[in-house]
Amino acid sequence: MSSNVQFLIDNWVLVAAAVVSGALLLRQSLAGGAGQGISPDEAVRLMNREKAAVIDVCEPAEFAAGHVIGSRSIPLATLGSAQNLPANKEQPVIVVCASGIRATRAAAQLRKQGYAQAQVLRGGMKAWREAGLPVETGTKGKA
Template identity: 60%
Template sequence: MDFLRENWMLVLLAVTSGAMLLRPSLAGAGGGKVSANEAVRLINREKGVLIDVCEPAEFAAGHPVGAKNVPFGSLDGAKALPSNKSTPVIVTCASGARAGRAAALLRKQGYEKAVALAGGNRGWADASLPVEKTA
């Protein structure tokens, strides 16, 4: 007890630094963003579904192979979303901005494993993963 009293600043510093180290992993537990490689792991191992929330013209210009297009404005009750709400849903868009908002919206709708793809479709392409264009 004397040690704690005499070294309270060191103890406070240790607790603060530990909290700062744990913060990113705790934040990731509730959703957030995943890398393209983590997205591929979710798709392959956990049967994750890749949803692109771009507008149809953006989607046609280029999107990850296998992605389903559900524009951001029509997410509520979309039929392309999995019926099992515990299925991982990886949300993407052109840059990742809309995807983050869409993933948060899906988590509010009960999709407990909804996450955004970090960097969006650009991040996917930068990871040298396949992209397709539709007519």
């Protein structure tokens, strides 16, 4: 038996741990995991200093239950045909959903549409609320 195979047999626990760890990292990456995007603090800075537009891609009921103040409600399913996207494609855009997964897909779609500065709010509305930032309820988001 070669020394490489013997090493694998002798250290099967380490090999299994490495495989599981790699699989979890791959899963997180494919799902648009929490490691991607900008923090709530970075989002506030972009909103205040660079007038970033905030686009919430949640469903209307989720948006009504709570969203970033001044955000635009554009559900993910309607993003491709939305009329209320920012006119200036150079403007920073922060994309928000409940957890960040849908926002990751939406930001990629927006980048394909020419919004080079589309970024995801890492952790979504959950992270926004946990940071103690203000939340607006109702359906009166920007049109």
